[in-house]
Amino acid sequence: MDPLSNPNERLLVALLRAAPDAVVILDHDHAVLRYNGSATHLFHEPLIAGEPIPDAEDPRRTLSALAHRAMSHGPAIGSRLEADFLASSGILYRVGASPALDDQDQAFAVALAFHNVDPMVEARKTVANFVDVAVHEIKAPLGAIIGFADLLLSDEIELADDKREDYLRRIRNRAEGLHVLEQKLLDFSRSLSSEPDRTVAAQDLSAIARAAIDEASDRAESMGVHVDADVAAGVEVEGDGDELRAIVTNLLVNAVRFSEAQATVEVTLKVKDRRAVLTVVDRGLGIADSDLPHIFDEFYRGRSSELRGRTGPGLGLAIAKRAIDVTGGDIHLDSIHGEGTTVTVSLPLHDPEANRPMPEGEES
Amino acid sequence: MADAKKILLIDDDEDFVEINRTALEAKGFQVIAAHNGDEGLEMAHGENPDAIVLDVMMDSPTEGFRVAQELRASEAMARIPLIMLTSVNQEGHPWRYEPDEQWLPVDVFLDKPVPAEKLLATINESLAKAAQGD
Numbered sequence: 160m161d162p163l164s165n166p167n168e169r170l171l172v173a174l175l176r177a178a179p180d181a182v183v184i185l186d187h188d189h190a191v192l193r194y195n196g197s198a199t200h201l202f203h204e205p206l207i208a209g210e211p212i213p214d215a216e217d218p219r220r221t222l223s224a225l226a227h228r229a230m231s232h233g234p235a236i237g238s239r240l241e242a243d244f245l246a247s248s249g250i251l252y253r254v255g256a257s258p259a260l261d262d263q264d265q266a267f268a269v270a271l272a273f274h275n276v277d278p279m280v281e282a283r284k285t286v287a288n289f290v291d292v293a294v295h296e297i298k299a300p301l302g303a304i305i306g307f308a309d310l311l312l313s314d315e316i317e318l319a320d321d322k323r324e325d326y327l328r329r330i331r332n333r334a335e336g337l338h339v340l341e342q343k344l345l346d347f348s349r350s351l352s353s354e355p356d357r358t359v360a361a362q363d364l365s366a367i368a369r370a371a372i373d374e375a376s377d378r379a380e381s382m383g384v385h386v387d388a389d390v391a392a393g394v395e396v397e398g399d400g401d402e403l404r405a406i407v408t409n410l411l412v413n414a415v416r417f418s419e420a421q422a423t424v425e426v427t428l429k430v431k432d433r434r435a436v437l438t439v440v441d442r443g444l445g446i447a448d449s450d451l452p453h454i455f456d457e458f459y460r461g462r463s464s465e466l467r468g469r470t471g472p473g474l475g476l477a478i479a480k481r482a483i484d485v486t487g488g489d490i491h492l493d494s495i496h497g498e499g500t501t502v503t504v505s506l507p508l509h510d511p512e513a514n515r516p517m518p519e520g521e522e523s
Numbered sequence: 524m525a526d527a528k529k530i531l532l533i534d535d536d537e538d539f540v541e542i543n544r545t546a547l548e549a550k551g552f553q554v555i556a557a558h559n560g561d562e563g564l565e566m567a568h569g570e571n572p573d574a575i576v577l578d579v580m581m582d583s584p585t586e587g588f589r590v591a592q593e594l595r596a597s598e599a600m601a602r603i604p605l606i607m608l609t610s611v612n613q614e615g616h617p618w619r620y621e622p623d624e625q626w627l628p629v630d631v632f633l634d635k636p637v638p639a640e641k642l643l644a645t646i647n648e649s650l651a652k653a654a655q656g657d
Contacts, residue, residue, distance in 0.1 A: 298610055299536055302636025306542035309639060316549045329538055 181252075181273040184259075185212060187230065189223045192268055201273055203247050212271075215244055222254065222271060229256035230266035243276075250277050285457075289347070292458055292472045296340055300333035335378065339412065340472065346405045347457075347474045350481040357399040357485070361509040364403060364435055365394045368428050371407035375415060383420030386411070389427045394435045395509040402482035409475040410439045410502050416471070417443035417500070434488075434505045442499035446492075454492065455480045479504075527553045528650060531572035533563035533590065534608070535581045543576070546639035547646070560586040564593055567600055574604040574646055574653075577629070591629050604649035605629040608637060 171193070175182055181198035183206065185191060194206045204213045214221045225242045240256045252273040258266035307326040310316055318326070368390050376386045396403070407426075414424040418441050425440040446454060446461065453459040460473040483490050488506035530552050532540050537558070544554040555570055557563035559581050567575060575594070579587035587607055594600040607629040630649055633641065 295610055298636055299539075303536070303538035303542065305636065306538070306546075306639060310542060310545055313549075316545065318545075322545075326541075329541070333538065 178272070180275075183212060183271045183273075185222075185226050185269050185271065187267055189226050198273070201246055201248075201252070213247070215246075220244060225254060225256050226269045226271065229269045230258045244273065250275060252276065288458060293340075293344055296472045297337065300337050303333045304330050332381070339378075343409075343472065343474050343478065346401075346409075346478045346482075349401070350478055357402070359397060359399055361395050361511075362398055362400050362403055363393070364396045364437075364506070365390050365392050365428060367400065367403050368407050368426070368437065371404055371411060372426055375408065375411040378412075379415040379424065382415065382418075384415050384418045385421075385423045386415070387423050387425045389425075389429075391429045394428055394430055396435050396486070396506045397509045398486040398506070399482075402486060406479045406482050406486075406504060407437065409479040410437075410504070412471075413475050414439050414441035414443065414500070414502075417441060417445075419443065430508065431505075433508050435508055437504040437506070439502045440499065445496040445498050445500055446494040447496045451492075451494065527551055528573040529553045529555065529570065530646060531563065531566055531570065531575045532556045533558075533560065533566075533575065533581075533587075534578040535559060536578070539578075543639055543642055546643060550643060552646075560590040563590055567594060567603075568597070571599075572603070574606065574649055576606045576608065576642065576646070578635075579607060579609045602653070604646075604653050606631045606633060606642075606645055606649060608633050608635050610635045 175193065175195035178195055179197060181201040182195045183191060183198050184193040189211055190209050191206050191212055192208065198206060202213045206212070212222050214223055220243060222244060225240060225244075229240045238257075242254055242256070244252045244254045246252060253276045255272045255274070257270050259268040259270065261267050307330045310318065311323060311326055369388070372386060372388045372390070376388075379386050411424070411426065414426075418424055422442055425438075427436075427438045429436055450459075450461045455476050456473075457477040458473040459477075460471075480490055483504055483506070486506055488504060491503045491505075492500065493503075494500040528551075530547055532543060532554060533556075534540055535558050540556045540558075544556060547554050555566060555572065557566045563575075563577070566572075577587045577590055579585065581587065583589075587609075591605055591607065594603065594605065609632060630652075631645055633645060
C-alpha cells in the first residue's frame with residue numbers, strides 16, 4: 160500500500176518539508192528513518208535511510224546518546240530533551256529530541272530537530288534587524304524633506320510666503336530628527352562592539368549634563384515642552400564622556416518626546432550617599448504595564464496606540480542602560496500609564512584616592 | 524471648479540498629508556484628510572470622495588488593511604479607487620504586498636516614500652479606470 164494514502168503520513172511529509180530547521184527521525188536502533196531537505200545540508204556525509212546517522216566526534220555529545228536518552232525517557236511524552244551538537248562543519252546546533260511511543264508506551268522512534276545557535280547567526284540577525292529599523296526610521300523624514308523641497312522648487316506651484324516658511328521649518332525639523340537618529344545609531348553601534356573605544360577618566364558630569372540639557376531644551380521648546388533643570392556644580396564621576404552624554408541625552412529625549420505641549424520635564428543632578436544621582440521626571444504618557452518588562456530591550460517600542468508617531472527606533476533606553484552598566488551605575492524607572500515617568504540613575508562618584516600609588520614604606 | 528475630483532488622504536504623517544494636499548490641489552483636486560483609520564472611515568462615508576489614499580501603519584501596524592476591508596464591505600465604497608501606501612521594510616511585514624480581493628482589496632500598492640508626481644499619476648490612472656468601469 161502506498162504510505163501516502165495514510166493522511167497522517169501526508170501530514171508528516173508536509174511538516175518535514177515546511178520546517179526550516181533540519182529534522183531527522185531515527186528508529187529504535189538509531190538508524191535513519193526519515194529526514195527533511197534541511198537535514199541534507201547539515202551533514203557532510205549523505206543521510207541514507209536504514210543507515211546510522213553520521214555522528215559527532217566528541218563521544219560525550221553524540222546524537223546516538225541523545226536519541227537513547229530520549230527513547231528511554233519515553234513515557235514522559237510531551238517533554239523534550241535538548242543538547243548541543245557540533246556538526247563537522249564547525250557550526251553549533253541546539254538539538255531537541257522527542258520520542259514516538261507505541262500503544263504500550265514503548266519508544267519505537269525519536270525525532271531530532273536541529274536549531275542553528277551559532278553566535279554568528281545571532282549576530283547577523285541583530286545586524287539585519289538594525290539595518291531594517293534604521294532604513295524604516297529614515298524613510299518617512301527623507302520622504303518629507305524631498306517632498307517639501309520639490310514643492311518649494313516647483314515652477315507650477317505658487318506658494319504664499321508663510322507657506323514657504325512653514326515648509327522650510329518642516330524640512331528643518333525632519334532633518335533635525337535624522338540628526339538625532341544618526342547620533343543614536345552611532346551610540347548603538349558603539350555599544351555593540353565587544354571592546355568599545357572607551358576613555359575612562361574623571362568627568363565633570365555637571366558640565367556634561369548642562370550641555371546635554373541645553374541641546375535638548377532647544378528641541379523641547381519647539382515642541383512646546385519646558386525643561387526645568389537643577390544641576391549641582393562639580394559632580395565628578397569616572398567614566399567615558401560620550402557614554403555619559405548618551406545617558407543624559409537619551410533620557411531627556413524620551414521625557415520630552417512623551418510629554419504633551421505645555422508640559423514641564425524636570426532634570427536634577429545631585430550627590431547622595433557618595434553617588435551622583437540624575438533624575439528625569441516627566442508628566443507625559445507614562446508606560447503601559449505590558450511594556451514595562453521590555454523597556455530596556457533593543458528595538459522594543461511601546462505598543463500603546465497613543466505612542467504612534469512618537470516612538471523612535473527603540474534604542475534610547477537600551478543605549479542608556481549599557482552605558483550605565485559599564486560605568487558601574489544603576490538605573491531605576493517608575494512609571495504610571497497616563498501620568499508620567501520618573502527615571503533615576505545613580506553613578507559612583509569619582510574617588511581621587513583610588514588608584515593612587517601607596518607612599519613608599521607603607522606597602523602591606 | 525464644480526467637477527473637481529475629491530481625494531481622501533488617510534495617513535498619520537502630517538508632513539505627508541501637507542505635501543500631497545498642496546501638490547494635488549495645484550492640479551485641481553479637492554483634498555480632504557484623516558489621520559487615523561476610524562476618522563478615515565467616517566470621512567469616506569460622510570464626504571463621498573472619488574478616490575482614497577490609505578497608509579497601512581497608523582494606530583496599529585495593520586490599520587490600513589482593516590480600513591480597506593471595511594470600506595469594501597460597504598455598498599457605497601465597494602468600488603471606490605483605493606491606493607494603499609506601504610513601506611516594504613516595515614517591521615513585521617517583510618514581504619511585498621499584492622492586491623488580493625479578499626485579504627487586501629485595494630487597487631494599487633505604492634512603496635513609501637512616494638513622490639507627489641507618482642501619486643498624482645496613480646490617482647489619475649485609477650480614476651480613469653473607475654470611469655471606464657461605470
